[in-house]
Amino acid sequence: MRNQEKDYSGVSVQALWRLPYYLNYIKSLDEAKYSCISAPIIAKALNLNEVQVRKDLAAVSNSGGKPKTGYVAKELISDLEEFLGYNSVDEAILVGVGHLGKALLSYQGFENCGLNILMGFDKDEAIIGTNVCGKQILPLDKLKDLCWRMSVNVGIITVPAKEAQMICDMLVEAGIRAIWNFAPVHLHVPDYVLVQNENLAASLAVLSKNLTESLKEK
Amino acid sequence: MRNQEKDYSGVSVQALWRLPYYLNYIKSLDEAKYSCISAPIIAKALNLNEVQVRKDLAAVSNSGGKPKTGYVAKELISDLEEFLGYNSVDEAILVGVGHLGKALLSYQGFENCGLNILMGFDKDEAIIGTNVCGKQILPLDKLKDLCWRMSVNVGIITVPAKEAQMICDMLVEAGIRAIWNFAPVHLHVPDYVLVQNENLAASLAVLSKNLTESLKEK
DNA sequence: TAGATTGTTAATCGATTAACAATC
DNA sequence: TAGATTGTTAATCGATTAACAATC
Structure with missing residues (x-):
C-alpha cells in the first residue's frame, strides 16, 4: 500500500x-x-x-x-x-514482457532516476530470444542464476495478477531485495524484501470516485 | 500528489x-x-x-x-x-501514444474497472491514422471537437513532461473533467478539474530510498 | 451458553499547519 | 534598518489503533 x-x-x-x-x-x-x-x-x-x-x-x-x-x-x-538516489544506480530485471513490460523496458528516463533495467524475462517462447530496446528477453529458468551472478537487487513484476505471487517467490529465491509490483495484488514476502506497489486499478478507483462526486455537485 | x-x-x-x-x-x-x-x-x-x-x-x-x-x-x-464505480463506465481519451500510451490503450483490464478508452491522440504523423488494439490514433487538432461531441470526461496524459501542461490545457478546453496524469509534473488546472497523478519517478524514489536503507542495515 | 465477529466510541500516533524568533 | 525567508517549537487535524459493548 x-x-x-x-x-x-x-x-x-x-x-x-x-x-x-x-x-x-x-x-x-x-x-x-x-x-x-x-x-x-x-x-x-x-x-x-x-x-x-x-x-x-x-x-x-x-x-x-x-x-x-x-x-x-x-x-x-x-x-x-x-x-533520491539518482546518482547511485540499482540494477534491475523485469518479469512479464507484455505491453506494460515493454513500455518500462523501453523507457529511457529510469536511468536518470538511478534504475538500470538489464533484461526482461517471460514464459512466452515467441518473445524469448528477442530484444526490446536492446534488452534481451530470457526464459524464466535463467532468472535465478543470472540474478545471483549479476547481484541484481530490484525485480519488476509486470505479469498478470494470477501469476504475480509465483513470480514474486522466484524473485525472492533469486536474492532480490526490492520488488516494484505492477500487479494489483498483495504480495507475500519475507521481512527483508521490500515491495513497492504500483496499482493502476487503485489509482483509477480514486480518479473515478472523485469524478463521480464532482459531477454530482453540479 | x-x-x-x-x-x-x-x-x-x-x-x-x-x-x-x-x-x-x-x-x-x-x-x-x-x-x-x-x-x-x-x-x-x-x-x-x-x-x-x-x-x-x-x-x-x-x-x-x-x-x-x-x-x-x-x-x-x-x-x-x-x-468503486466499476459498474458505471467513464469514457476516456488518451494523449501521447508512445510505449506507455500504447500499453494503456492495449490493456483490457480497465473496462472491468469502469474505464473505456475510446481513442488515442498524438502529434506524430507516422502513427496518426493507425490503430492500437482497434483504437484509432488521431491528430491533436481533432481532440477538442471529438471530446465535446462524445462528452468524454476523462483524459489520460502520457506525453513527455515538457509537453504535459500544454496537453493539459487542451484537455481542459475540450471539456474534460478529470485527468489521469502519467507525466512527472504538477499540472495547473481550474478548480473543477481533477488531477490524479501517477508518478513512476516518485514511486521509484520511494523504492530506491527504501532499498538503500535496507541494504545499509545489513 | 460460549465465542467469534461486528460496529462504535475513545486513545494514540503522526503529518500538516500555524506561530515566532533568528538572520541575512 | 526593514523585510523576506529560514528553521524550530507548539497547535491542529485526521487516520490508525485500541477498548468494549452488542449480537448472532
Whole structure:
C-alpha cells in the first residue's frame, strides 16, 4: 500500500513523494533568472503549504538556505538528486514482457532516476530470444542464476495478477531485495524484501470516485 | 500528489486505495469454501489491521456483516464493485501514444474497472491514422471537437513532461473533467478539474530510498 | 451458553499547519 | 534598518489503533 511506517533520514513517505516534484520544478526554471529559489516560490508553484516545503527542503539540503534569498538552485538540485538516489544506480530485471513490460523496458528516463533495467524475462517462447530496446528477453529458468551472478537487487513484476505471487517467490529465491509490483495484488514476502506497489486499478478507483462526486455537485 | 483532502462517502483516500486489494483478494477465494468472509481473515491475508479493515468494509457494505460469520462474499464483492464505480463506465481519451500510451490503450483490464478508452491522440504523423488494439490514433487538432461531441470526461496524459501542461490545457478546453496524469509534473488546472497523478519517478524514489536503507542495515 | 465477529466510541500516533524568533 | 525567508517549537487535524459493548 501507499502508506508505510518508516522514515528515511527524517523524511516521511509522503514527503519523499513530493521531492521529485520539487526537483522537476526547479530544473524547469530558467537558470539565469533563478540562481536562487525559495520555499514560498516552490510552494506557490506546486500548490503546497509553504512550511511543508520548507521542512522538506531542510531535511534534504546539505548547505541549508539563507534567509531572504533562499536556496542556491544548483546546489538544491544536486542535493535532491543525491537524496533520491539518482546518482547511485540499482540494477534491475523485469518479469512479464507484455505491453506494460515493454513500455518500462523501453523507457529511457529510469536511468536518470538511478534504475538500470538489464533484461526482461517471460514464459512466452515467441518473445524469448528477442530484444526490446536492446534488452534481451530470457526464459524464466535463467532468472535465478543470472540474478545471483549479476547481484541484481530490484525485480519488476509486470505479469498478470494470477501469476504475480509465483513470480514474486522466484524473485525472492533469486536474492532480490526490492520488488516494484505492477500487479494489483498483495504480495507475500519475507521481512527483508521490500515491495513497492504500483496499482493502476487503485489509482483509477480514486480518479473515478472523485469524478463521480464532482459531477454530482453540479 | 497522493494525499488529497476529500472524503468520499465517509471513506478516506487511504481507505479508497485499500478497497481494490480487498476486492481482488475476495475474488481470488474459492467460492464454495468462502461463501462468507470476515474482516479478521482479510486483515491477516493483506497484512493490515483488523479494525481498519472492519471500518473500511462497514463504509462500503450495504447489508452489513453478521457477528460470528462476517460478510456474504458475493454481496461484498458487488458492494465493492459498486462503490468503486466499476459498474458505471467513464469514457476516456488518451494523449501521447508512445510505449506507455500504447500499453494503456492495449490493456483490457480497465473496462472491468469502469474505464473505456475510446481513442488515442498524438502529434506524430507516422502513427496518426493507425490503430492500437482497434483504437484509432488521431491528430491533436481533432481532440477538442471529438471530446465535446462524445462528452468524454476523462483524459489520460502520457506525453513527455515538457509537453504535459500544454496537453493539459487542451484537455481542459475540450471539456474534460478529470485527468489521469502519467507525466512527472504538477499540472495547473481550474478548480473543477481533477488531477490524479501517477508518478513512476516518485514511486521509484520511494523504492530506491527504501532499498538503500535496507541494504545499509545489513 | 460460549465465542467469534461486528460496529462504535475513545486513545494514540503522526503529518500538516500555524506561530515566532533568528538572520541575512 | 526593514523585510523576506529560514528553521524550530507548539497547535491542529485526521487516520490508525485500541477498548468494549452488542449480537448472532
